[in-house]
């Protein structure tokens with residue numbers, strides 16, 4: 479005579495939408511200001527390799543763990559980082575970042591055009607959460623001339 483145990487699926491078999499069961503994502507971040515000061519370009523393929531070798535302080539470049547349900551901005555703040563923001567609700571571009579590798583989606587976007595998301599890889603970090611195991615993002619992209627321009631002229 480045995481006791482019937484409830485069926486438990488191994489982690490690997492669970493659906494991707496069961497985000498609370500998925501381990502946090504490793505998010506590697508880099509401040510856009512570093513690109514300006516070093517003469518690097520946002521389209522450089524080896525941007526994060528160069529950053530890793532540049533002995534940058536933690537507020538400029540580093541790694542943090544981010545839950546799949548948490549925004550990149552909130553997680554940065556929880557890690558003691560000061561990323562720029564204003565509305566915190568996807569209606570400005572103050573928190574904009576450029577996704578360089580991995581997947582990270584916004585659960586709300588009331589500001590960016592589709593092509594800015596799909597082709598320029600812009601993300602609003604206040605509403606954006608990681609979806610892949612590893613994500614590389616350049617933050618503080620309000621300093622990019624294009625992003626600054628749309629922040630001033632769109633609305």
Ligand code: FES
Pocket residue numbers: 562563564565566567568569570571572573574589602603604605
């Ligand atoms: S802070 Fe305004 S869109 Fe993120």
